[in-house]
Amino acid sequence: MREKLGQRKIKYQAELDMNFGREISEKYGGENLHQCIQCGTCSATCPMSLYMDYTPRRLVAMTREGFKDEVLKSFTIWLCASCYSCTVDCPKEIKITQLMYAFKQKAIEEGVYPKRFATPVLAREFFKNVRRWGRSNEGILLMNMFLKTNPFKLFKQSFLGMKLLWKGRMPLKIEKIKGMNELKPILDAVEK
Numbered sequence: 001m002r003e004k005l006g007q008r009k010i011k012y013q014a015e016l017d018m019n020f021g022r023e024i025s026e027k028y029g030g031e032n033l034h035q036c037i038q039c040g041t042c043s044a045t046c047p048m049s050l051y052m053d054y055t056p057r058r059l060v061a062m063t064r065e066g067f068k069d070e071v072l073k074s075f076t077i078w079l080c081a082s083c084y085s086c087t088v089d090c091p092k093e094i095k096i097t098q099l100m101y102a103f104k105q106k107a108i109e110e111g112v113y114p115k116r117f118a119t120p121v122l123a124r125e126f127f128k129n130v131r132r133w134g135r136s137n138e139g140i141l142l143m144n145m146f147l148k149t150n151p152f153k154l155f156k157q158s159f160l161g162m163k164l165l166w167k168g169r170m171p172l173k174i175e176k177i178k179g180m181n182e183l184k185p186i187l188d189a190v191e192k
C-alpha cells in the first residue's frame with residue numbers, strides 16, 4: 001500500500017525489486033554501479049537533467065535500492081541525449097550513458113516505456129523497419145510514430161511532409177537491402 005507525502009510516494013521494502021540493481025550491474029556499463037558516492041557530478045554536468053523527472057544521480061541510487069518500476073517508467077532514460085558528459089566526469093568511472101541504454105532496452109523488453117512518448121515509439125518503429133527491410137524508411141517511420149503518439153500532429157505536419165515528398169527528400173518507396181539473411185543474426189544478437 002502506498003501513502004502520499006506531498007507529491008512524494010512512500011514505498012515499502014516489500015514493493016521493491018532488490019534483484020534489479022544486481023541485474024543492471026551485471027550488464028555492460030553497470031559494473032561500478034555500487035561504487036557510486038552520490039556526489040551529483042553526473043546531474044550537474046547533464047544538459048538534460050533540467051527536463052528529467054529523476055536526475056542521473058537519483059536514477060543510480062534508485063537502481064541500487066530496487067526502485068525498478070520508477071526507473072523503467074521514467075522519462076529520464078528517454079530524454080538522455082547520449083552526450084557522455086556524465087560518463088566522462090564521473091569520479092567512479094560509472095558508465096552512466098551505457099546504463100541509460102540498459103534501462104531503455106529493459107523498458108522496451110518489459111513493455112513499460114511511456115506509451116505515447118515519441119522517443120521510445122520512434123526507437124521501436126525504427127528497429128521494426130530495420131527488421132523488415134534492413135533499413136529505415138523515413139516517411140513510414142514518421143507516419144507510424146505520429147499515429148502511435150499524437151495523430152493530430154500528423155495533420156499538422158502534413159504540409160511539410162508533402163513539401164518533402166515533392167522535393168524527393170522523403171521517399172515513400174520501400175527499398176529492401178540485399179543481405180537480409182546476413183543481417184538477421186546480427187539483429188537477433190542485438191535483441192538478446
Ligand code: SF4
Pocket residue numbers: 035036037038039040041042043056057060089090091092093094096
Ligand atoms: S558522478 Fe558518478 S559517483 Fe557521482 S553521483 Fe553520478 S554516478 Fe555517482
Ligand code: SF4
Pocket residue numbers: 042045046047048049056079080081082083084085086087096097100
Ligand atoms: S549521457 Fe545522458 S544522462 Fe549523461 S549527461 Fe548526457 S544527457 Fe545526461
